[in-house]
Amino acid sequence: MRWTGVVLAALCAAPAAAMEIDRWETDEGLQVLFVEAPELPMVDLRLTFDAGAARDGELPGLARMTSRSLRHGTTAMDADALAERFESVGARFSTSSQRDMAVVSLRSLTETDWLDTAMETLTTVLAEPAFPEDDFDRARRQALLGLQRERQEPGSVAARRFHELVYADHPYANWPAGDRESLEALSPEDARGFFERYYTARNGVLAITGGVDRRQAEALAARVSQALRPGKPAEPLPPVPPLEGAxxxxxxxxxxxxxxxxxxxxxxxxxxxxxxxxxxxxxxxxxxxxxxxxxxxxxxxxxxxxxxxxxxxxxxxxxxxxxxxxxxxxxxxxxxxxxxxxxxxxxxxxxxxxxxxxxxxxxxxxxxxxxxxxxxxxxxxxxxxxxxxxxxxxxxxxxxxxxxxxxxxxxxxxxxxxxxxxxxxxxxxxx
CATH class of the missing domain: 3.30.830.10 (Metalloenzyme, LuxS/M16 peptidase-like)
Structure with missing residues (x-):
C-alpha cells in the first residue's frame, strides 16, 4: 500500500515553541517521549537502544549484523512473510545501526485494525526474532562485498583510517561495517546474544509522534515495553583520551x-x-x-x-x-x-x-x-x-x-x- 499524496501533504509539524513533550517510564523501565500531532492520520515510533558499534567489543560489525537480522523474520514468520505483513497494512518497518545506537522504526496509519496489526508484528519481532542461519549468511556475504567496495573508494578508506587513528583503543575505533576477519567469525548466536544483552527496556528509549493521544500512546508504549526483556542499561562509554600530538x-x-x-x-x-x-x-x-x-x-x-x-x-x-x-x-x-x-x-x-x-x-x-x-x-x-x-x-x-x-x-x-x-x-x- 502506498502513502497517498493527501497524507504526505499533511506531514507538517507544529512550531517547536508549541511542542509539548510528554515523558514517562513504563513498568519495565523503557523511557518514552511523546508529542501529539492530531492532524496526522499516522503514527511514528522510533526505538533507540544503546547498542551501536561502540558495543561490538572484539567482534567489529556485530551491532550492524544484529540490526540487519531483525528484518529476517521471527519464530513464526520468515523474512518475506514479515515484509508482507507490514506491507498489507501500509506500515513501514526498518532497522539501522550507528556508532552509539541501534534504531528500530515503525510508521503506521492510525486506523485501528491496521495499527493493531502493525504493532502486533513489531512486538513479535522484538520478542521472538529468529536469526535464521541462511539469512545471516546472506547478510554476511553482502557485508563482505560492502567491505570490498569500501577498499576501492578512497573516501571510505580515509574515513575508516581517520577513526582508527583518532580513537585508537577506544570503542569508537570500531568501524560499524566490521572487518573481514570478524564478519567471517560471526554467527547467528553472536547476534542473538547481542540482542538479548542490549535490546532491552532499561537500555532503550521509545519516541512516539502522530495522530494518537496520550492514552493511546501509553498503550502503544506498553505493548512495545512488554515485548522486551527488562534488562539493564549498558555501561557508560569511557572518555576519549585527547591526542598527544599531531x-x-x-x-x-x-x-x-x-x-x-x-x-x-x-x-x-x-x-x-x-x-x-x-x-x-x-x-x-x-x-x-x-x-x-x-x-x-x-x-x-x-x-x-x-x-x-x-x-x-x-x-x-x-x-x-x-x-x-x-x-x-x-x-x-x-x-x-x-x-x-x-x-x-x-x-x-x-x-x-x-x-x-x-x-x-x-x-x-x-x-x-x-x-x-x-x-x-x-x-x-x-x-x-x-x-x-x-x-x-x-x-x-x-x-x-x-x-x-x-x-x-x-x-x-x-x-x-x-x-x-x-x-x-x-x-x-x-x-
Missing amino acids: VTEHVPFPSEQAHIRIGAPALRRGDDAYYPLTLGNHVLGGGGFTSRLFRELRSERGLAYSVSSGFGSRAAEGPFNVSMQTGTEQTAEAVEALHEQIRRWHAEGVEPAELEASRANVVNGFPLRLASSSGIVSHLALIGFYDLGSDYLTHYPARMEAVTLDDVQRAIRERVDPQALVTVIVGGEEP
Whole structure:
C-alpha cells in the first residue's frame, strides 16, 4: 500500500515553541517521549537502544549484523512473510545501526485494525526474532562485498583510517561495517546474544509522534515495553583520551583525487559547548558556499573539489572533522591550506558579521528540521537517548541567540588544538 499524496501533504509539524513533550517510564523501565500531532492520520515510533558499534567489543560489525537480522523474520514468520505483513497494512518497518545506537522504526496509519496489526508484528519481532542461519549468511556475504567496495573508494578508506587513528583503543575505533576477519567469525548466536544483552527496556528509549493521544500512546508504549526483556542499561562509554600530538598518515591509492581528513576527538552530546561550536563550525566549513573553507580554498584558490567541516557529537567525545577532496598534484598545498585555516580560526575566532549570518541560518533553518513526522520523532529519539532535556526543542533557538563571540572563541580554543590533529591523506603516491 502506498502513502497517498493527501497524507504526505499533511506531514507538517507544529512550531517547536508549541511542542509539548510528554515523558514517562513504563513498568519495565523503557523511557518514552511523546508529542501529539492530531492532524496526522499516522503514527511514528522510533526505538533507540544503546547498542551501536561502540558495543561490538572484539567482534567489529556485530551491532550492524544484529540490526540487519531483525528484518529476517521471527519464530513464526520468515523474512518475506514479515515484509508482507507490514506491507498489507501500509506500515513501514526498518532497522539501522550507528556508532552509539541501534534504531528500530515503525510508521503506521492510525486506523485501528491496521495499527493493531502493525504493532502486533513489531512486538513479535522484538520478542521472538529468529536469526535464521541462511539469512545471516546472506547478510554476511553482502557485508563482505560492502567491505570490498569500501577498499576501492578512497573516501571510505580515509574515513575508516581517520577513526582508527583518532580513537585508537577506544570503542569508537570500531568501524560499524566490521572487518573481514570478524564478519567471517560471526554467527547467528553472536547476534542473538547481542540482542538479548542490549535490546532491552532499561537500555532503550521509545519516541512516539502522530495522530494518537496520550492514552493511546501509553498503550502503544506498553505493548512495545512488554515485548522486551527488562534488562539493564549498558555501561557508560569511557572518555576519549585527547591526542598527544599531531599524527599524519599518507595512504597511497591509484586515484586522480586525494581525500583528506583532519580532526580530533572534541565534543560530547549534551555539552554546553555544542551551541557555540555549531555556530563557529558554520563559519569555518559547515555553512556550505558561504563558509571560509569553501570560499577561500575552492572559490579563490581552486584547491578543492569539495570541502567541509563538522563536529560529530556523541555519547563520548565525537570528532571534529575537516574533509576535503583535491587533485593529487596539489595535495601538499591543499593540506597546508587547510591547516592554515584551522590555525586562523583557532587564533582569531570569527567575525561579528560571520557569527550573525551563521546564527540566522541555523536558527531560521531549525523549524525545517521539524517540518515532518519523521523529523519530530528523530529529534525526540535523540533527546531521550542523549538526555538532552524536555525543553531542548523549545529552547534551542534562544540558546543559539544567546551565544556571544567570546563563547565561540572560548569553545574553539578549549575543544580544538591545531597542534594535536590527525591528518589522513588517501590518494596518489606517498611523497
